[in-house]
Amino acid sequence: MRSPLNGFRQTTQRIEVRKDPLTGRQCRINIERAKRPKQTRTKMAEFDELIDSSKAKCFFCPKNIEKTTPMFTEGLPNRIWVGKACLFPNLFPFGKYHAVGVFSGNHRLGLNQFTPKLLEDCFKACLRYFGLIRAKHPEIRYWHINWNHMPPGAASIIHPHAQIFADSGPTPYLRELIERSKAYHDNNGGNYWSDLARAEKANKSRFIGKTGSVYWLASFAPQGNREVTAIFSDASSISGLKERGLREFCTGLSSVLKGYHAVGVQSFNMATFSGPCNEDLSDFYLLNAKLISRPDPAPFYTSDNGFMEKFHQEAVIETMPEALAGKLRRYF
Numbered sequence: 001m002r003s004p005l006n007g008f009r010q011t012t013q014r015i016e017v018r019k020d021p022l023t024g025r026q027c028r029i030n031i032e033r034a035k036r037p038k039q040t041r042t043k044m045a046e047f048d049e050l051i052d053s054s055k056a057k058c059f060f061c062p063k064n065i066e067k068t069t070p071m072f073t074e075g076l077p078n079r080i081w082v083g084k085a086c087l088f089p090n091l092f093p094f095g096k097y098h099a100v101g102v103f104s105g106n107h108r109l110g111l112n113q114f115t116p117k118l119l120e121d122c123f124k125a126c127l128r129y130f131g132l133i134r135a136k137h138p139e140i141r142y143w144h145i146n147w148n149h150m151p152p153g154a155a156s157i158i159h160p161h162a163q164i165f166a167d168s169g170p171t172p173y174l175r176e177l178i179e180r181s182k183a184y185h186d187n188n189g190g191n192y193w194s195d196l197a198r199a200e201k202a203n204k205s206r207f208i209g210k211t212g213s214v215y216w217l218a219s220f221a222p223q224g225n226r227e228v229t230a231i232f233s234d235a236s237s238i239s240g241l242k243e244r245g246l247r248e249f250c251t252g253l254s255s256v257l258k259g260y261h262a263v264g265v266q267s268f269n270m271a272t273f274s275g276p277c278n279e280d281l282s283d284f285y286l287l288n289a290k291l292i293s294r295p296d297p298a299p300f301y302t303s304d305n306g307f308m309e310k311f312h313q314e315a316v317i318e319t320m321p322e323a324l325a326g327k328l329r330r331y332f
């Protein structure tokens with residue numbers, strides 16, 4: 001094009017099309033898109049006001065949590081407490097076993113304030129919940145720990161909380177991951193996830209760090225901006241996580257969030273992709289988790305989820321995975 005940003009001189013932009021090596025899912029990366037002028041207001045003062053006003057009647061703050069959140073049935077404890085973390089049923093669930101895990105009594109936490117201990121308490125409560133369900137309903141084999149942080153990441157409540165979900169079958173994407181990992185094993189004889197971790201560690205450019213048994217990588221073909229993949233090298237399911245593995249994950253997650261904070265990220269999504277709780281798939285599949293950043297919270301903001309992502313299922317990315325790895329590595 002002849003760009004008005006360059007005196008109408010001929011200008012070229014580099015667009016990289018990448019495919020995920022396991023799923024074949026495609027994305028398009030153009031880092032120039034990060035500079036797009038957005039015709040939306042971004043007054044942080046208004047966002048700070050929203051935080052303060054939401055605190056006054058927050059369901060998850062310590063003064064209200066016991067009065068305003070649901071309680072479990074089926075002989076489970078009313079709510080599951082570990083330290084300051086509290087788990088209870090989601091009041092508006094999308095499945096039978098859908099709980100909310102409030103991290104602590106803090107209504108607002110910067111991404112540099114999620115300590116490994118704070119994360120670990122909440123995820124320990126998740127494991128306790130899964131264990132209680134497993135004892136009563138062994139057919140509920142697929143366990144997920146997810147996290148939407150701040151409204152641009154689809155959180156309806158500001159107070160930091162995770163979402164815990166268990167179901168009899170995998171989500172379509174998890175099924176795809178497991179099936180393709182099995183096909184990779186059948187064709188190549190290896191485990192895709194340990195092969196990926198080893199190759200990325202040797203290649204260095206997208207390798208972020210390792211916390212004990214957990215590898216941290218910037219995804220080669222991300223589905224969202226600043227996508228980070230965690231690979232648990234010794235478990236295929238959340239049920240196979242020992243206390244040490246959970247602690248190692250929380251140490252790394254806390255570091256990724258510190259790195260996100262340092263590059264200005266305020267909103268994100270996280271999901272875990274766990275094999276069934278009653279099978280060891282570690283010959284061909286390993287437990288993994290992903291994080292992506294979402295737009296900054298503001299009264300109005302431009303979403304990063306448009307027709308390409310919602311309908312064509314091809315993410316448009318404005319950050320280079322290799323540059324992200326370079327920025328996050330120093331927090332490990």
Ligand SMILES: [Zn+2]
Binds near residue numbers: 055061106107159
């Ligand atoms: Zn609150």
